[in-house]
Amino acid sequence: MASSPPHSGDEPWAVNQMEIARRLGISQGTVHRALAGKKDVSKATSAAVLRLARELNYRRNASATALRGSRFGSIGFIARQPIDGFGRTISRILTHCTEELRRRGLNLILSLPPADLPGESLPRLLTDLCVDGLVVAGRLAPAIEAAVEAAGVPVAWIDNRPAGTAGSFAIDEAASARLATEHLLRAGRAVTYLTEANDGGRTPHYSVTQRLEGYRAAIAAAGAAENVLRCPRDGVERALAAHLAASRRPLALLCYDHIAAQLAVTQFAAAGLAMPQDASLACCDDDWIVAMQGVTTLDYDERALADRAIAHLCDSPDPAPAALVRTLTVRRSSAG
DSSP states (O other), X not given: OOOOOOOOSSSOOOOOHHHXXXXXXSOHHHHHHHHTTOTTSOHHHHHHHXXXXXXXXXXXXXXHHXXXXXXXXXXXXXXXXXGGGGTTHHHXXXXXXXXXXXXXXXXXXXXXXXXXOOGGGHHHHHHTTOOSEEEEESOOXXXXXXXXXXXXSOEEEESSSOTTSTTEEOBOHHHHHHHHHHHHHTTTOOEEEEEEOOOTTOOOOHHHHHHHHHHHHHHHHHTOOOEEEEEOGGGHHHHHHHHHHHSOSSEEEEESSHHHHHHHHHHHHHTTOOTTTTEEEEESSOOHXXXXXXXXXXXXXXXXXXXXXXXXXXXXXXXXXXXXXXXXXXXXXXXX
């Protein structure tokens, strides 16, 4: 049994997670996850942490779990307005961030700035939040992102910048798209990749380039023929109709996102193609509508991204967080 630390007076000695970690010879992050009941800590380690915490009369409180140098005890969460424009993904990340901060005794302050926020309002947007760090989820207007970078507080960028960027918590979209392409190739069909055209002069999301790279890597490894169908958002239906009319049956299609996949389902039906007998379909996104339509999708763990981002802000910052790879969920659109 560990001996109690010396103390004077009537108040018990305020042991913290760092002291528990030192005595057990493990990291403070492991102690935090064990006390929070995380499943990625072994049963033996969790039992040792909890036992020592009881022996040392450890008591969790907001000051023990707040950011180092915290002034406000709060983290800001910024996402594009309206938030439902992302489907449910950003909402789920927001929920997981809120839960993790609550466990740490910290608050979350939500901000949904409009894309056309006036330039003179940008500094006020951040100073009025009164936070010790920021989580930025999804893409924002360039001016808002620049203001965030200049705010002088730690930032965790979720699904916003490629892996390897400082403070970025991202999806390895290349590895994910390769996974889906390999799945479609196993059926022995030529796989066409439907992606968006870089129109309007805007900077595309990093996933646009990475997903194309993943598709091409899988095609090259299989020695198959590459076929990339690029079209603007308002031209997907026309491009698909022409492609289906000219393609040999059976065929396979990998869609960049769930919107294109929904249109593909409609075009398959209009062309009289049954899935997966006549045409296989997969989507690089995860969306409940295409899932209900039986489309194979690539999903990812929003909770893992949220937990890693909060740990980056509240614990020891990770200069190069590892990217997550999506999980392939096979449904009837490509089964068999």
